[in-house]
Amino acid sequence: MTPLVQMKDVSISFGGVKAVDHVSIDLYPGEVVGLLGHNGAGKSTLIKILSGAYKMDSGEIWVEGKKVDFQSPRDSRDHNIETIYQTLALADNLDAASNLFLGRELTTPFGFVDDGRQESETRKIMARLNPNFKKLKEPVSALSGGQRQSVAIARAVYFKAKILIMDEPTAALGVHETKMVADLIKELKAQGLGIFLISHDTREMMELCDRVSVMKNGQVVGTERVEDVTEDDILSMIILGKNPKKAA
C-alpha cells in the first residue's frame, strides 16, 4: 500500500538551531500516528513543514506516491492536507462561516462571496459535529473554547481532507469535549483518513494512535506500534531520548 505521506530526511534550522534534524516519518490511510515529545522537541515545526507554513532546508515530502514541493499553506491544502493548529488559527473578529471558508470562500456566479450559502453549509456541518452550536452570526471571539475548537475541526472536515494534522486538539478542552474529539478521530480514521496527532497526554495517545513517533531535540528517537510498547517505554523515550527496545 502506498503511504499517504512520507517525509524523508527532513531538516530545518532557525538561526543555527536545528529544530528538525534529518527526520523521516510516514502515514498510511486509516492510520493515526502520534507525535510525542517535550516542548521544543520539534513536533510542531515538523507538522508546519507538512502544512506548508515553513519551508524545509533539505529533505523530501511525498504525498500519495508523488513528490511534492510546498511553497505555501495553499499548496498543502491543494493536496488534501488539513491542519488544526494548536492556536486554532481563527480570525476572532469574523463569524464561524467566514472562518470555516477562509481562503476558500464560496462565491456567486459574479465572483462575490456567497455568505448565504456559506452560512447554510456551516449550519449543516455544525449540526453533525456539534449539535449545540448556535452562534453562527457572532464573531468567534464570543464563542467558548470548545465551540472555537469545533469551528477549527469543521474547517478540516468540510473540505474532505485525506490527511489531517491535529496539533494538541484537546489541550484547551473539558472532559466531555475531549471525548467528542476522540470519537471524531475514530470516525475519521474509519473513513480512511490518515491523521497525525500531537499531544502531551501519553494515555490518550496509547488509546487513539496506531503508531507513535517520539521526538527529542529535533530528532526522532523511535517509531513504535502502540501494542508493542508500554506507556513507561514511551515516557522513557521522551525523557531519556533513547529507545529502550533497541537498547535491549
Added chain:
Amino acid sequence: MSDQTASAATPARKSLFKTLEVDTRLLGMIGALLLIWVVFHLWSDQRFLTPRNIFNLSIQTVSVAIMATGMVFVIVTRHIDLSVGALLATTTAVMAITQTQILPQMFGLEIGHPMIPWITIAAGILVGALIGAFQGYLIGYQMIPAFIVTLGGLLIWRNVAWHLTNGQTIGPLDQTYMLFGGINGTLGIFWSWVVGLIAAAAAAVGILMARRTKIGHGFIVKPVWAEAVVIAVVVAAILGFVAVLNSYAVPDRVIAREFERWGCAAVEGCTAGYGIPYSVLLLIAVAVVMTIIAQRTRLGRYIFATGGNPDAAELSGINTKLLTVKIFAMVGMLCALGGIVASARLGYHTNDIGTLDELRVIAAAVIGGTALAGGIGTIYGAIIGALIMQSLQSGMAMVGVDAPYQNIVVGLVLVLAVWIDIQYRKYSGAK
C-alpha cells in the same frame, strides 16, 4: 463542545431595534451627528441647518471622506498611513501639470480639449496607485513598519509636489475638471430627483433581494412590517437629502451669468436649484464600491481576517504581503480621487493642498469606529466620522469660535469618541 446555557436564555420579547435588525452603532453615530447639528443650529440662530450650509458641509466633507474609506482598510489590517495628505498633494501636482503643461505643450492638445480632464484624472489615479503600491511593498515585503514608511512618505511626497511645481501655484485648471469641485458642478433639480429616485429604488430592491436570499436558505427573517419600516426610513433619507440640496437656490447673479446652463431660455423669471454636486456623487460611488469590497469580496474578507489574526490569515493561504500592497495602492488611488475634488474646489493646485489631511482622515476613520487594534471598521462609519469632524469645524467657525479652540474641541471629540466606542464594545459584549 456544548454551550446550552446561552441558547436557552432567549428573551421572550425582543427590543424594537433588535426586531428591526439595525446596527446600534450606526444609530449611535447618526444620533451624535444629529445632536451636533441641532446644537449648532440653535447656537447659530438657525443658520446651520439651511440648504446652503448642508450643501457646503457635504462638499467640504468629500475629499477627506473619500480618503477615509481607504484608511479603514489600512487601520483594519493594523497599519497606519500618515502620508495621505502629502500623497494627495503629489497627485494634484501631477494632475495640475498634466492638464496645464504636459498635455497642451508636449502632446499638442489645446487648452479646453475634451480629453484633457479624463487623461489627467487617469494619470493622477495611476500615480497615486504606483506610489501607494510602492509604500505597500516596503511595508508588506520589506517589513518596514507602516508608521515609518508613511512618515517618510509624508515628508517625501509633500516636497516632491513642491519640486514638481517649483513651488508655484498651478492653474487655472480645466473647466470640466473643475466640475468635480462642488458648487461648480451639480446635477440640477431634475437630474437630482432622477438620481435620488433610482438610488431609493435600488436600496429598496437590494433590501428585498437580501430578504429573498435569506428565505431561500431557510434563515429566519424579520417581520414584514420591520422590513417596511427600514425601507421607508432609507428611502425617506435619500429623497430628503435630494430635496434639501435641490432647495438650495442658485443666486440670481449666477443665473444671469449663464442662464442656459440652468435650463432657462432667458434670464427673466429663471429660478434653479443646485441639486447634488458631482463630488458628492463621486463620494457615494466610492462608498458603494468600497462597501462592496469590504463585505462581498474575497479581498475584503482577507483584509478583515488579516486584521483579526494575521497568523491565521497566513496559515489559511492568504498572501498577506501582496494584500498590503493592494491596500496601500487602493489608498493611493483614493488620495488621487480626493485630490481631484480638493484641487477642483480651489481651482488651483497649491503647495499646501491637503496639509494635515492625514490627521483628519485618520480621525474620521477612528471616530467612525475603526479600531486601531485591527479587524474592525466600516466604510459608512468613516464617512459619518468625516461628516462629524467637518460639522464640528464648520459649526464652530459659524458661531465664531477661534481656530485654536476649534482644534482643542476636535481633539477632545476624537478621544471621547474612541472612549465611547470602547465602552460600547464592553457593554455590548462585541469585541
